[in-house]
Amino acid sequence: xxxxxxxxxxxxxxxxxxxxxxxxxxxxxxxxxxxxxxxxxxxxxxxxxxxxxxxxxxxxxxxxxxxxxxxxxxxxxxxxxxxxxxxxxxxxxxxxxxxxxxxxxxxxxxxxxxxxxxxxxxxxxxxxxxxxxxxxxxxxxxxxxxxxxxxxxxxxxxxxxxxxxxxxxxxxxxxxxxxxxxxxxxxxxxxxxxxxxxxxxxxxxxxxxxxxxxxxxxxxxxxxxxxxxxxxxxxxxxxxxxxxxxxxxxxxxxxxxxxxxxxxxxxxxxxxxxxxxxxxxxxxxxxxxxxxxxxxxxxxxxxxxxxxxxxxxxxxxxxxxxxxxxxxxxxxxxxxxxxxxxxxxxxxxxxxxxxxxxxxxxxxxxxxxxxxxxxxxxxxxxxxxxxxxxxxxxxxxxxxxxxxxxxxxxxx
Numbered sequence: 001x002x003x004x005x006x007x008x009x010x011x012x013x014x015x016x017x018x019x020x021x022x023x024x025x026x027x028x029x030x031x032x033x034x035x036x037x038x039x040x041x042x043x044x045x046x047x048x049x050x051x052x053x054x055x056x057x058x059x060x061x062x063x064x065x066x067x068x069x070x071x072x073x074x075x076x077x078x079x080x081x082x083x084x085x086x087x088x089x090x091x092x093x094x095x096x097x098x099x100x101x102x103x104x105x106x107x108x109x110x111x112x113x114x115x116x117x118x119x120x121x122x123x124x125x126x127x128x129x130x131x132x133x134x135x136x137x138x139x140x141x142x143x144x145x146x147x148x149x150x151x152x153x154x155x156x157x158x159x160x161x162x163x164x165x166x167x168x169x170x171x172x173x174x175x176x177x178x179x180x181x182x183x184x185x186x187x188x189x190x191x192x193x194x195x196x197x198x199x200x201x202x203x204x205x206x207x208x209x210x211x212x213x214x215x216x217x218x219x220x221x222x223x224x225x226x227x228x229x230x231x232x233x234x235x236x237x238x239x240x241x242x243x244x245x246x247x248x249x250x251x252x253x254x255x256x257x258x259x260x261x262x263x264x265x266x267x268x269x270x271x272x273x274x275x276x277x278x279x280x281x282x283x284x285x286x287x288x289x290x291x292x293x294x295x296x297x298x299x300x301x302x303x304x305x306x307x308x309x310x311x312x313x314x315x316x317x318x319x320x321x322x323x324x325x326x327x328x329x330x331x332x333x334x335x336x337x338x339x340x341x342x343x344x345x346x347x348x349x350x351x352x353x354x355x356x357x358x359x360x361x362x363x364x365x366x367x368x369x370x371x372x373x374x375x376x377x378x379x380x381x382x383x384x385x386x387x388x389x390x391x392x393x394x395x396x397x398x399x400x401x402x403x404x405x406x407x408x409x410x411x412x
Contacts, residue, residue: 001030004102004352005076007037009067009092010083011049013174013231014106015040018083019049021344023056028345030323032352037074039064048230067092071099078102079129079355081348085176086183087409090115093130097122102129104351108191109368111183112402113376113393115411116369123365131351131361132368135292135343136192137199140320140331142290144311145200145279147318148298155283160201160262162193162289165249165274169215172268174234175242178218181408184246185268186211187375193266194374195363196289200279202258203370208387209252209378215269218242252378264378293339295332308332323349370394376402 008015025031035053038061040046046063054060064070071077079102082092089110096103103123109132110116123130136142149157176182198204220240224231248269254262265274279286284300299305312318312331320331323346333339354361370390377393379401392398406412 001032002356003032003034004078004355005034005036005074007039007070007074007077007080008035008049008083009039009080009096011038011040011045012083013226013228013234015049015083016052016228016230017340018081018344019053019056020341021348024327024338024341025345025348026057028323028326030326030349032356033348035059035061037062037064037070037077039067039070041065045230052229067095068099071096071101079104079351082106086188087111087181090118090411093119094122097126097128097130100126100128102351102355104131104133104347105368106133107368108183108187108372108375109365110372111181111409112405112411113369113373114396114399114402114406116365116372117396120365120369129351129354129361130365131347131354132363132365132371133344133347134192134195134363134368134371135347136196136290137363138324138343138346139290139292139294139333139339140324140328141288141294141296141308141333142196142199143320143324144308144315144318144331145286145288145290145296147315148286148311149200149279151315151317153284153298153315154279154281154286154300157201157258157260157279157281159280160197160260161276161278162197162262163265163274163276164193165265165267165270165272167270167273169217169219169269170221171218171238171242175218175238178242178244178246178248180246181405182246185248186246186250186266186378187372189268190250190266190375191371192291193264194371196291197254197262198370198374200289201256201260201262203256204254204374204377204390205257206255206387206389207252207374207377207393208381209250209264210382211247211379212249213244213247214249214267216244218244247379250378252381254374292343293333293336295334321346
């Protein structure tokens with residue numbers, strides 16, 4: 001199979017997870033990527049990643065601490081996967097595009113809507129592909145919900161509920177995720193959720209919302225669940241307490257262009273935990289929007305609830321893309337310990353297919369920007385004290401909250 005030659009830029013925790021995704025792809029008949037180079041501004045990070053890559057893929061990639069040097073010294077380098085912290089996504093991605101490389105970038109696409117637009121413009125002027133690694137919609141559960149909605153299984157949707165409140169003041173993965181000019185926990189996780197909503201119910205027309213910073217100090221947990229060496233080393237070196245400047249709690253109403261109304265409650269802090277997702281239609285409801293490693297169910301009016309197994313056995317015309325069928329033969333992932341890596345493999349495969357065959361990407365720069373804009377619409381609405389139209393946020397006409405981030409990072 002024809003392959004593209006890829007470089008990984010950013011060799012921290014998420015970069016390590018992407019190496020495992022490449023391993024999952026390499027073990028299939030669909031492998032269309034050759035990892036040939038690694039880059040990180042910290043030499044110790046890229047050395048650790050190279051050792052991990054050699055263990056997983058059998059080949060030790062060339063290592064660099066400078067993107068331009070990597071581009072010039074790596075023969076036939078076609079694309080890069082950018083897995084840095086979001087506050088520098090725009091800088092790294094635009095540089096890569098200007099160097100003539102295609103790009104996949106981790107979510108959130110960029111630190112502000114304005115930074116997203118810089119990346120879109122760079123992809124356009126260089127005629128290069130720009131893919132955003134939004135993974136939740138690629139899980140079979142999300143694909144199934146999308147099929148059910150498109151085939152009218154619950155009639156006409158009129159309401160959605162998306163609630164995920166997680167109490168506590170522990171550090172959420174990394175200290176930088178609690179800083180406003182790095183994105184914050186609502187932006188970091190919220191883009192996943194905004195994408196789930198948009199994937200299932202279409203574009204958002206208007207947002208009314210509010211945000212709060214409930215936990216101004218975050219504390220280090222005694223231990224973490226991730227077993228990656230990078231994560232464990234970072235946890236040991238982490239301060240016991242870190243300040244938080246990014247809001248950690250949000251509430252909003254999304255008015256979709258279709259007329260559906262979505263009630264949103266998302267937090268990563270505070271004193272109460274609560275959760276649940278539902279899409280209601282005039283003939284039934286679906287429990288769950290679908291996400292990585294999740295399962296969904298459906299209940300039609302006056303009928304018993306159908307589990308995901310029931311739905312898969314009875315729904316006509318539902319199919320996954322060939323690689324997904326190969327990776328998820330049961331079409332259920334909630335007990336699959338490798339689901340994170342397998343979905344990353346799907347993202348990589350799509351990128352290479354788009355480059356090799358000049359195909360459109362499912363989550364391109366425009367889609368990635370819309371997810372970022374959906375989250376910042378909540379913040380901008382809170383700052384403006386009114387509902388905001390998505391068109392105002394996507395074109396940066398309503399931009400007071402984000403302008404402070406741009407100013408702090410020298411983006412203005």
